[in-house]
Amino acid sequence: MNTLASxxxxxxxxxxxxxxxxxxxxxxRRPEPYIEVATRDAIRHWAHGIGDRNPYWTAxxxxxxxxxxxxxxxVSGYVGGLPGIHAMYAGTDFRWQRPIRVDDRIVGDSVxxxxxxKPSKFARRAIQQIYRTTFRNQRGxxxxxxxxxxxxxxxxTARERGKYKSDGPHRYSTAxxxxxxxxxxTEEIRGATPxxxxxxxxxxxxxxxxxxxxxxxxxxxxxxxxxxxxxxxxGLAFEMFDRHPALGIPNDFGVPEPPERVHxxxxxxxxxxxxxxxxxxxxRVAWLGHLVTNWMGDGGFLRxxxxxxxxxxxxxxxxxxxGRVTGKTAGGVVTLELDxxxxxxxxxxxxxxxxxxxxx
Numbered sequence: 074m075n076t077l078a079s080x081x082x083x084x085x086x087x088x089x090x091x092x093x094x095x096x097x098x099x100x101x102r103r104p105e106p107y108i109e110v111a112t113r114d115a116i117r118h119w120a121h122g123i124g125d126r127n128p129y130w131t132a133x134x135x136x137x138x139x140x141x142x143x144x145x146x147x148v149s150g151y152v153g154g155l156p157g158i159h160a161m162y163a164g165t166d167f168r169w170q171r172p173i174r175v176d177d178r179i180v181g182d183s184v185x186x187x188x189x190x191k192p193s194k195f196a197r198r199a200i201q202q203i204y205r206t207t208f209r210n211q212r213g214x215x216x217x218x219x220x221x222x223x224x225x226x227x228x229x230t231a232r233e234r235g236k237y238k239s240d241g242p243h244r245y246s247t248a249x250x251x252x253x254x255x256x257x258x259t260e261e262i263r264g265a266t267p268x269x270x271x272x273x274x275x276x277x278x279x280x281x282x283x284x285x286x287x288x289x290x291x292x293x294x295x296x297x298x299x300x301x302x303x304x305x306x307x308g309l310a311f312e313m314f315d316r317h318p319a320l321g322i323p324n325d326f327g328v329p330e331p332p333e334r335v336h337x338x339x340x341x342x343x344x345x346x347x348x349x350x351x352x353x354x355x356x357r358v359a360w361l362g363h364l365v366t367n368w369m370g371d372g373g374f375l376r377x378x379x380x381x382x383x384x385x386x387x388x389x390x391x392x393x394x395x396g397r398v399t400g401k402t403a404g405g406v407v408t409l410e411l412d413x414x415x416x417x418x419x420x421x422x423x424x425x426x427x428x429x430x431x432x433x
Contacts, residue, residue, distance in 0.1 A: 075227045083157030083319065085200065087420075092186055092292060093202075095152030099366025101153065101183040101204065103293050104146040111136045111177045119143050122298020123359040123433070124284060127262050129371045132177035138167065138375045139359040141208060141217060143299050145181035148206045148221045149355050151302050153185075155200070157319035158225045159332060159345050162354035163201070164381035164424075165221040171214060172374065178211040186220060200225040226345075242349065242389030243416055245286060253391060256283040257350075263370035270430040277398050279409070284360050285391035287352055289337045292388075295356045303331035347385050354382040357392070357422040361411045364394040368409075369428045380411065380424030381432040390415045392422070399425075405432045 080388060108115045120130045120139045130137055142149045150162030173179060181264060189201040202224040210216050259282035285291070296304065303320060305313050314321035314329050323331030325340070335342045342350045358380040365375055386392060392413045400408040406429055413422035 075127060081182060082159075082227065085155060085158055085198065085225070089155050089158075089198070090188075093185075093200075096154065096185045097188060099185060101147060101185055103180075103182065104151055106145050106181075107143050109144065109178055109180070111140060111175060111179060112172050113175050115143065116140065116175060119298040122295045123356060123363055124294075125363045125366070126260070127264065127366065127371075127390065133371065136173040136175070137178075137305065138169055138173065138217075138378070139355075139362040140173060141163040141179070141181070141219065142355045142359060143166065144179045145206055145208070146181075146302055147183040147204050148181060148219050148303065149299070150221065150223050152202050152204075152223050152225070153201075155225050158200075158227060160202070160223045160225055162221075162223050162382065163218055164379075165355070165358055166377070166379040167217055167219045168377050169375060170215045170430065171210075171216055173210075173216060177207050177216075179216060181206040181208045183207075191224075193341055196228070200274070217273070224303070242387070243286070243391075247348050247407050249416075252285070256281070262367050267372045267431050268368070268370045269433050270401065270407060273398055273430065273433045275398050275400060275409055279364060279396040279398075282360065282364045282367060282394040283391065284394060284413075286394075287386060287388055288389060289350070291351060292336050292350075295353060299353070299355065301333060303333045305331075350388045354386070357386060357413055358424070359383050360392065360394050361396075361422060361424050361426075364396055364411060364427045365409060365428060368396070369430060372431050374429040375426065376406070376428040376429055377426060378421060382422050384419055384421040386413075386415065386421050390417075390421075396426075405430045 116136045117131050120137055125137055152160045183206040185206050186203040186205045191199050191201055199220055201224055205222060206219050208216040260282060275370060297400045320331050322329050322332055335345055336353055337350050339349050360381050362378050392415055393411045396409050396411040398407055406427055409426040411424045412420050414420050
């Protein structure tokens with residue numbers, strides 16, 4: 074018996090929505106983060122989890138800016154309210170003020186910023202739930218301010234509407250795998266060679282970065298660096314389900330598991346209206362960050378990354394991250410336009426960035 078096929082999921086009720094609306098503007102209880110200190114090991118695990126091979130991160134004791142996802146759960150998509158209503162992470166607008174250095178202790182304080190109801194092709198209605206998180210280091214300095222958002226959708230409605238169609242996982246030829254390997258082999262990491270603001274031209278393309286093909290193994294590799302939201306084992310899992318009963322969705326063995334399993338469990342993904350298991354959205358945002366830090370070099374500073382995930386990145390998909398220069402302003406600042414496109418030619422992530430570069 075397919076337990077999920079017969080499971081009836083909750084819907085968005087006026088009372089539950091009113092309860093959540095009452096929390097707008099109020100501080101959010103800080104969930105225990107995966108890591109609190111950007112140790113050398115934590116930096117290495119994050120870089121490896123997103124596939125960033127720049128040796129600068131460990132050699133210089135500076136963290137990739139997007140490590141903030143591992144240092145805070147709210148910015149990663151942890152949401153409260155609307156029990157039993159699916160949450161799909163959809164983007165983050167990071168605004169960094171200073172770099173994160175080895176052994177910095179970073180604490181994020183969050184406020185529920187807004188709730189916006191929007192029509193949804195995926196599930197008829199969606200509630201955009203927006204949080205603002207301010208990150209401070211052990212000296213009390215603001216490291217970054219970030220707005221992140223999820224869309225809350227009714228699993229039942231999404232399953233019935235079934236917007237997302239798929240011909241199944243892409244079957245790769247030997248030639249395609251060779252081409253992907255070649256792209257990894259030739260990936261351009263600017264590194265210690267300065268990229269001067271003076272030499273940048275508006276309209277120039279950034280060297281692309283390939284990610285994938287996405288596998289359950291690569292999803293696990295990301296979780297090793299990021300930490301997940303609800304993955305717990307044994308007694309810790311049952312304690313979590315006691316505190317949050319709507320998180321415990323029975324699998325085919327009748328055992329409660331969290332909805333986060335959409336990222337490796339095909340049946341659970343289909344139960345929320347997606348044709349198959351898919352990646353974690355923060356990973357794709359981090360990939361666009363990786364694209365930028367490769368391009369700017371070790372002497373640049375990523376001031377802002379505003380990225381949205383637009384479609385599901387399914388197991389078996391490959392993402393090509395690309396960008397171009399859209400502007401230059403005084404003070405050495407360059408603006409960039411970014412996107413991630415899969416092997417079907419679909420844009421699955423897009424965003425913009427601001428980088429401060431050295432000048433001659």
